[in-house]
Amino acid sequence: MRHKVTKLDTRATKTPRTKPAEVRLDELMNAAERLFLDKGVESTTINEIVEAAQVAKGTFYHYFSSKNEILEALGKRYTDQFLVSLETAVGACAEGDWLGRLRAWIYASVVTYVDTFHIHDIVYANHHHHDRSNQAKNAILDQLQGIIEGGTVAGLWAPENPRVVALLIYSGVHGATDDVIATRANDCTAFAQTVTESCLHMLGVFPENSSASLKQSGKVR
Numbered sequence: 001m002r003h004k005v006t007k008l009d010t011r012a013t014k015t016p017r018t019k020p021a022e023v024r025l026d027e028l029m030n031a032a033e034r035l036f037l038d039k040g041v042e043s044t045t046i047n048e049i050v051e052a053a054q055v056a057k058g059t060f061y062h063y064f065s066s067k068n069e070i071l072e073a074l075g076k077r078y079t080d081q082f083l084v085s086l087e088t089a090v091g092a093c094a095e096g097d098w099l100g101r102l103r104a105w106i107y108a109s110v111v112t113y114v115d116t117f118h119i120h121d122i123v124y125a126n127h128h129h130h131d132r133s134n135q136a137k138n139a140i141l142d143q144l145q146g147i148i149e150g151g152t153v154a155g156l157w158a159p160e161n162p163r164v165v166a167l168l169i170y171s172g173v174h175g176a177t178d179d180v181i182a183t184r185a186n187d188c189t190a191f192a193q194t195v196t197e198s199c200l201h202m203l204g205v206f207p208e209n210s211s212a213s214l215k216q217s218g219k220v221r
């Protein structure tokens with residue numbers, strides 16, 4: 001006997017015609033990012049973006065007024081994701097392990113930047129990551145400053161101005177990593193460790209002190 005398909009069966013198996021707005025937006029930005037990386041921003045057209053994302057051109061203009069505007073949104077997303085990677089690395093350390101947290105922050109900054117510099121160079125070709133109005137960048141600095149201040153309270157170091165030290169470490173890590181990116185090194189692990197130790201020197205933390213503290217915190221056995 002054949003099974004008769006009822007209207008109820010049809011309704012139950014029907015899939016939604018439209019995707020949630022956040023999914024469409026994410027797909028649109030992903031398509032733009034891929035094209036920008038493959039062809040460059042100038043050579044990519046809005047028509048190519050909407051075709052790659054499989055959306056109508058009107059959908060693009062619903063979210064963005066121009067190609068530059070989607071590029072700015074990609075820049076914000078990049079910095080937000082960078083911040084999340086730092087938060088994850090720091091969050092893996094014990095709550096009061098300020099030395100471990102600082103080491104994790106610096107190390108993750110180097111590795112994450114090396115892994116994502118192609119996107120960074122696209123989204124910040126005209127508007128650099130050090131833009132004073134970049135709120136996400138300021139959030140990264142606030143995160144770093146909080147670690148430095150926590151270590152100060154714990155008596156691990158005593159900087160005269162934690163904000164200045166945070167700025168120096170932030171800018172120094174970024175600039176130093178640009179150098180290793182330029183050399184096209186296959187493995188940045190040793191470099192990341194060297195940058196980490198050099199930054200710690202600014203706070204008066206040297207390898208022997210660092211190792212002793214790490215052993216106490218269980219990071220080194």
